[in-house]
Amino acid sequence: MTTITITRPDDWHIHLRDGAQLKDTVRDISRYMGRAIVMPNLVPPAIDTQTALSYYDRIKAKVPTGSQFEPLMVLYLTDKTSPDEIRKAKASGKIVAAKLYPAGATTNSDSGVTTLENIYPALKAMQEVGMLFLVHGEVTDSSIDIFDRERIFIENILSKIVADFPNLKIVLEHITTKDAVDFVTQASDNVAATITAHHLLYNRNHMLAGGIRPHFYCLPILKRNTHQQALLAAAASGSKKFFLGTDSAPHAKDKKEAACGCAGSYTAHAAIELYAEAFESVNALDKLEAFASFNGPDFYNLPRNIDTITLVKKSWDVPASYPLGDTNVVPIRAGEAIDWQVK
Ligand SMILES: NC(=O)N[C@@H](CC(=O)O)C(=O)O
Numbered sequence: 001m002t003t004i005t006i007t008r009p010d011d012w013h014i015h016l017r018d019g020a021q022l023k024d025t026v027r028d029i030s031r032y033m034g035r036a037i038v039m040p041n042l043v044p045p046a047i048d049t050q051t052a053l054s055y056y057d058r059i060k061a062k063v064p065t066g067s068q069f070e071p072l073m074v075l076y077l078t079d080k081t082s083p084d085e086i087r088k089a090k091a092s093g094k095i096v097a098a099k100l101y102p103a104g105a106t107t108n109s110d111s112g113v114t115t116l117e118n119i120y121p122a123l124k125a126m127q128e129v130g131m132l133f134l135v136h137g138e139v140t141d142s143s144i145d146i147f148d149r150e151r152i153f154i155e156n157i158l159s160k161i162v163a164d165f166p167n168l169k170i171v172l173e174h175i176t177t178k179d180a181v182d183f184v185t186q187a188s189d190n191v192a193a194t195i196t197a198h199h200l201l202y203n204r205n206h207m208l209a210g211g212i213r214p215h216f217y218c219l220p221i222l223k224r225n226t227h228q229q230a231l232l233a234a235a236a237s238g239s240k241k242f243f244l245g246t247d248s249a250p251h252a253k254d255k256k257e258a259a260c261g262c263a264g265s266y267t268a269h270a271a272i273e274l275y276a277e278a279f280e281s282v283n284a285l286d287k288l289e290a291f292a293s294f295n296g297p298d299f300y301n302l303p304r305n306i307d308t309i310t311l312v313k314k315s316w317d318v319p320a321s322y323p324l325g326d327t328n329v330v331p332i333r334a335g336e337a338i339d340w341q342v343k
């Protein structure tokens with residue numbers, strides 16, 4: 001039987017939600033992830049230090065005994081985020097980044113940023129204090145095709161931010177295109193990207209050919225297979241600029257299987273297992289550890305985890321759904337097999 005042992009991984013982009021759902025999402029992330037960057041797009045969003053810190057306490061209260069899981073918190077940037085708020089967040093020691101959601105770009109982004117210039121004072125403060133800038137990289141202009149929104153964001157917006165703030169550490173989250181791979185690759189060492197398991201394993205045919213599959217609907221939307229191949233090549237390249245961020249984003253089953261379904265796919269039930277499949281598909285299992293366990297902490301200037309987990313190549317069947325608070329979530333691979341499991 002094939003087994004691989006890797007340093008304990010972290011998840012550099014996840015949605016844990018809140019309220020009744022928190023015990024379920026925290027249980028899943030706590031199984032083997034050491035840390036996670038917890039996204040702040042709650043309702044209402046975590047726009048200030050105090051809100052982010054009380055969210056931290058609610059998460060910690062749900063971590064099962066025996067788990068060492070540690071949440072890393074993120075501030076949600078708005079048009080009004082002040083430099084003082086950035087300094088306060090940084091001083092808390094628990095908030096390591098601030099996130100740009102272009103207003104209207106994705107789930108719970110209504111309070112997001114309307115014009116880039118509005119966050120320049122905050123970005124300047126972040127650059128000064130060494131707080132990371134995380135980006136949902138899609139334009140929101142309704143005249144721009146949904147499959148082009150990441151590329152145009154990079155061309156029109158991200159390239160300007162990178163030029164204006166050369167010392168700001170930037171993570172382009174959940175990249176989905178060859179354009180993003182190329183941009184991040186040629187940019188300075190201060191620019192990196194997370195890649196999800198579902199964008200490595202799937203392309204838009206999986207979502208749209210032979211019937212519409214709403215559980216594959218996430219943002220940025222799955223692209224054509226040439227982009228999927230570029231993402232796989234980037235993840236398997238060994239470049240330290242690319243690292244694990246699941247973007248596991250649960251929505252209740254009835255909110256996904258609907259006439260107007262929510263964006264977000266759930267992968268936290270089997271995150272490293274799905275990444276192992278993706279890396280194995282390109283004969284790059286030897287590159288999984290750096291992607292999952294080294295590149296993220298190195299970019300964030302945090303220590304790598306010191307203990308390990310072991311993956312066994314042994315197929316198991318994913319349940320049709322998992323409990324999510326008082327409702328259910330249909331995970332990626334529901335009712336089908338996954339090749340790997342964590343021992
Ligand atoms: N990725 C998604 O499709 N959805 C995320 C938001 C996000 O990360 O853009 C969510 O919060 O549901």
Ligand SMILES: [Zn+2]
Binds near residue numbers: 173174
């Ligand atoms: Zn996003």
Ligand SMILES: [Zn+2]
Binds near residue numbers: 014039249
């Ligand atoms: Zn996300």
